[in-house]
Amino acid sequence: MYRYDEFDHDFVQARVAEFSDQVQRRLSGEITEDQFRPLRLMNGVYLQLHAYMLRIAVPYGTLNGKQLRMLGHIARKYDKGYGHFTTRQNIQFNWPALSDIPAILADLASVEMHAIQTSGNCIRNVTADHFAGAAADEVADPRPYAEILRQWSSVHPEFSFLPRKFKIAVTGAERDRAAIQTHDIGLHLKKNAAGDLGFAVYVGGGQGRTPMVAKKIRDFLPEADLLSYCTAILRVYNLHGRRDNKYKARIKILVHETGVEEITRQVEAEWQELKDAELKLPEADIRAIEAYFAPPALTGRPDGDAAVRVARLDSKAFSDWLDQNVVTHRHPDYAAVTISLKGIGEVPGDATDSQMEAVADIAEKYAFDELRVSHEQNLILPHVARADLKAVHDALVDIGLATANSNLISDIISCPGLDYCALATARSIPIAQEISRRFASLERQREIGELKLKISGCINACGHHHVGHIGILGVEKKGSELYQVTLGGSADENTSVGEIIGRGFSSEEITDAIEQIVDTYLGLRLNPQEKFIDAYRRVGPAPFKEALYAGEAKAA
C-alpha cells in the first residue's frame, strides 16, 4: 500500500504542529470561535450534540493493521472505547476533548494518518471500490489514481474554498461498488479498444436534498490526462457554481441548470488550455505510484478447496458466512472477505477498540496486513487464502464480527442521526436496529436475497437513503419523528434515485411498513432469483402502495 514519502511526512507533521498551535490559541482565548471554526473544520473537528467529533481520513478506504490498531488505541485512550466507520470510508470518534486533539493527531501522524480535508468546501477523501486490487472483475486497481488525486487535491490553493464540498470516487470494474454516479466526479477506470487505460468521466451526481445521478461527459479520458481534466471540471465549477445559496452550491445543480451539453463544452474548452501543460501525468510517475499498490505476493495455496469443503460440512455458520461474506478473488486460491459491522441489533458501522485491535491482528496474520473500509460501513480483508478462511471466520466469531449478512436486509447503511448529529432531524440508528432485529433470522434474510436498505436522519442524506433499494428518511414533523420511505434507488452501475412511496410512518410503524414492503416483494417476484430492485423496476410502485395504504383509502 501507499507509504508516505518525505514530503508527505513533512506536510502532515507541519499540519499537526500548525493545528496544535491553533487549538492552544483557542483554549487560551487568543482566538474566537468564529475565527477558530473554519480552522477546526479544515482539520476534521466538528461540534456535535454531545461533544466534539473528529473525522479521520482513510484514503480510498485502505488501512494496514498498525493503522487500525492505532484507531483502536485512540478509541480507548481519548474516546469512549469505540469508533464509527462512515460512508466516505472514513472513521469518526464521537467524544474527543478539543484539548486532546493535538495528541490524537500526533498519534495518527505516527502511522501516516490525518484528518485533513475531512470537512470544509474542498475536495474530500477520494473513495474507491473496497475490493480494489483483489476483485476478479477489475481492469486495474483504481487506487493509484485515487492517490494521485489525493496528492493533487491536498491543500490545493485553487480548490480549498469551493462553492461547496466536492467528492470524487473511482472504480476499476464494470460492476460499480464505489457508487461513482452519486459523486461530484465519478471515474470509471477502463481500457479502450487499443488496451490503453483511461476513464469514463461522470459529473454532477449527488444526494442531499436534491438527489441527482451523475452524467457521463466523456467516455474515454486517457490516464495521463486525469489531473488536467479534473482541474478543468473544478475550474468550471469554481467559476460558475452558485455561492448565493448553500443548497444550490454543489456541482450537480450547476450541471442541471447549465445542461450536460453546455457543461461538457465548457469543460472540454478549459481542458484544451490545460491538457498539454504541466498537469499531464508522466507515464513514469503513474507507474511509480502504481508500484506502491503492487499486490502482495500471493503464493499458490491449492489446499484451499479441500479445506473449505471440509469446513463447510463441519459448520453451518461457516458455510453461511462463506456464501454471504466471501467473494471471488482474481487469484483462484484466494478470496476477499467482508467483516460485517452490522451484527443483528448493533449500531451500523461501529467497532470497539478491542475489535479494531483484533481485526488488525487477523489482517496481519492472514491477510497480508491489508484492510479496507467499505462505503457500506463494513471492513474488508481483500486478500485471504481460501485455506485460511476457516481460521479467519473462527477469529471473527470470537470478537462478534462474523455476522453472515453482507448485502442482505440487515446490512444497513445508517447515518448517526439524532443520537449524535447536530444537523439531524430524527434518529436513524434505533430504526436500523429494530429492522435488523425484525429480520434477525439469516434464513429469512437469505430468502429475501440482496436488499440494500439505507437510512438517513435528515435530508442531507449521509445515510444514502436516496439510493437504497429501500430508503428511509427521518424528518421531524410536529415535534415527532416521521419516516418517509423511498423505493427503487440504487448506487451501482445502474444508479437510480428512489421514489417516495407515500405518507411517512411513525417510529412505531416504520418496521411494520418495511416488513410489508418485503412481503409484497416476496409475493410478486417471478422467482427467487429476481432481486428486490429488479422486481421493483418491473412492477413499479403500485403494488407496494396498495399494500401500505389501501386500507387507509377504504377507511377514508
Add this chain to the structure above:
Amino acid sequence: MKILTANRLGDGIAVWYADGGWAETVDYADLARDKAAEDRLEEIGTKALANNEVVDVNLIDAEVVGGVVEPVRLREKIRAAGPTIRNDIGKQAGRAA
C-alpha cells in the same frame, strides 16, 4: 419557559447554566419564566461565549417534570441524556449507577 445551554470549550461536553455556573446535567438549570429572565440568560450566554468558556450557546424550551427541569424537544432531550442507543454513555450513564 427557557433554559440556557452550550457546549464547554475545552471538552465540548453539553452544559446548562445553573446557579451561577455551568452544570453538566440539566436537572437544576436556571429557568427563565418571562422575557426579562430570558434576556438575562441570553446576556450570560453571550458573555460566556466571549470569555471562551463555552461555544454554541442557545436558549431552549424547557419544562419542569417531577421536580426537575427537562428540555422539550427530542434533540435537546438526547443532548441532556446521551445517545438513546447506548445507555452506558453520556449523562445518563452516571445516573444509572
